[in-house]
Amino acid sequence: MNILVIGGGGREHAIVWSLAKSSRVQKLYCAPGNAGIAQLAECVPIGVMAFDELVRFAKDKAIDLVVVGPDDPLAAGIVDAFEAAGIPAFGPNKAAAEIEGSKIFMKHLLRKYDIPTARYETFDDYETALAYLRKQQPPIVVKADGLAAGKGVTVARTMEEAEEALRGMMIDRVFGASGTRVVIEEYLEGQEMSILSFVDGMAVRPMVPAQDHKPVFDGDRGPNTGGMGTYTPLPHIDPAVIEEAVERIIKPTAAAMVKEGRPFRGVLFAGLMVTKDGPKVIEFNARMGDPETQVVLPRLRSDLLDIILAAMDGKLDQAAIEWSDDAAVCVILASEGYPGSYPKGIPIEGIDKAEAAGALVFHAGTALKDGGFVTNGGRVLGVVGRGRDIEEARNRAYEACGLIRFEGMHYRKDIAAKALAAKNG
Ligand code: AMP
Numbered sequence: 001m002n003i004l005v006i007g008g009g010g011r012e013h014a015i016v017w018s019l020a021k022s023s024r025v026q027k028l029y030c031a032p033g034n035a036g037i038a039q040l041a042e043c044v045p046i047g048v049m050a051f052d053e054l055v056r057f058a059k060d061k062a063i064d065l066v067v068v069g070p071d072d073p074l075a076a077g078i079v080d081a082f083e084a085a086g087i088p089a090f091g092p093n094k095a096a097a098e099i100e101g102s103k104i105f106m107k108h109l110l111r112k113y114d115i116p117t118a119r120y121e122t123f124d125d126y127e128t129a130l131a132y133l134r135k136q137q138p139p140i141v142v143k144a145d146g147l148a149a150g151k152g153v154t155v156a157r158t159m160e161e162a163e164e165a166l167r168g169m170m171i172d173r174v175f176g177a178s179g180t181r182v183v184i185e186e187y188l189e190g191q192e193m194s195i196l197s198f199v200d201g202m203a204v205r206p207m208v209p210a211q212d213h214k215p216v217f218d219g220d221r222g223p224n225t226g227g228m229g230t231y232t233p234l235p236h237i238d239p240a241v242i243e244e245a246v247e248r249i250i251k252p253t254a255a256a257m258v259k260e261g262r263p264f265r266g267v268l269f270a271g272l273m274v275t276k277d278g279p280k281v282i283e284f285n286a287r288m289g290d291p292e293t294q295v296v297l298p299r300l301r302s303d304l305l306d307i308i309l310a311a312m313d314g315k316l317d318q319a320a321i322e323w324s325d326d327a328a329v330c331v332i333l334a335s336e337g338y339p340g341s342y343p344k345g346i347p348i349e350g351i352d353k354a355e356a357a358g359a360l361v362f363h364a365g366t367a368l369k370d371g372g373f374v375t376n377g378g379r380v381l382g383v384v385g386r387g388r389d390i391e392e393a394r395n396r397a398y399e400a401c402g403l404i405r406f407e408g409m410h411y412r413k414d415i416a417a418k419a420l421a422a423k424n425g
């Protein structure tokens with residue numbers, strides 16, 4: 001089969017890497033891809049939002065299946081665009097992608113179907129929102145309704161911080177139209193976990209759980225990023241809680257989407273907080289996570305393409321999906337200044353050494369220049385170590401990170417430390 005993957009980050013490198021192992025894949029393309037992806041697929045310089053051009057390319061190359069990585073094109077209806085042209089695309093259509101594209105839609109859905117999530121109210125008027133906010137006790141969470149590149153959420157420790165966030169979203173419009181409406185919600189305390197599931201309408205097949213690290217610095221300090229590192233499994237979380245999340249949250253959400261006339265087909269990503277009252281929803285994403293994908297797919301024993309094709313056929317419930325018992329830890333190597341502004345085009349050394357040491361190196365933001373890799377994004381590489389347990393995987397990931405260097409490179413030194421602390425404490 002000829003396959004086109006949409007996107008150009010670490011998640012898409014991991015998806016392409018996984019698909020490339022399938023015997024049924026004849027030719028792999030990626031738009032726009034990156035320098036790492038180019039080792040496995042033919043990269044085509046078309047942006048993820050250029051739907052007409054992407055559809056023309058897909059027709060031209062007789063693409064049998066499109067796999068969409070990022071949220072923006074899904075929210076804008078890329079799957080509908082391919083389907084209108086008769087090209088199968090794996091991912092939710094525009095109506096189903098709203099579960100990520102509008103936090104208000106998502107919260108109302110969960111309320112309507114009695115699915116556990118933080119208590120909340122929604123607002124489209126600043127004065128009303130402010131009056132409500134002032135009656136709450138911090139910590140309190142303020143969220144822009146729409147997509148904001150992962151930055152539309154403020155977990156405010158003080159009332160000043162909460163008011164500032166609200167003003168930023170609704171008056172100063174720092175997230176543009178995404179902040180026209182806001183959600184103000186209860187702060188949830190506990191351990192976070194991400195469960196990604198293959199979903200085809202009613203059928204839900206959860207992947208192995210993972211945990212992300214959003215803040216840029218060790219100890220969860222500093223501003224939020226797209227994700228600085230992940231690990232799987234989560235040995236400190238009771239398997240019964242994971243089971244409860246699937247039965248009480250993810251399956252009912254898929255069923256709710258069907259009832260609402262927006263059946264979800266693709267990967268549904270549940271961001272959950274394990275509270276003392278059980279797991280609750282923080283967010284849903286309509287796609288695979290980045291960098292969750294980089295640790296989850298290396299544990300997939302089955303053929304990713306077979307699973308996707310089963311989902312496209314409505315036969316996901318029958319698909320054989322097996323996972324290895326290994327652990328995987330991904331450490332993101334970031335550019336100087338990230339998540340703020342950062343330079344590009346800095347030469348990267350040592351990727352080959354890290355790979356020779358057994359690590360998987362997924363490229364997030366790289367390009368080729370004069371035959372060598374250079375930085376081309378805020379998150380540059382995701383270095384994945386694998387092992388029998390988190391400790392071994394983590395040691396291998398950090399050893400490999402030590403073999404890679406570029407000017408200004410920084411990374412968190414405490415990825416997966418929470419799992420180890422829970423185990424040892
Ligand atoms: P999001 O962009 O929705 O993933 O939110 C970013 C981060 O904010 C999450 O990963 C959580 O760490 C935190 N967060 C969001 N909502 C809540 C909440 N209700 N309670 C506590 N933390 C939250």
Ligand code: GLY
Pocket residue numbers: 150212226227285288289290291292
């Ligand atoms: N790692 C979080 C996300 O992909 O949204």
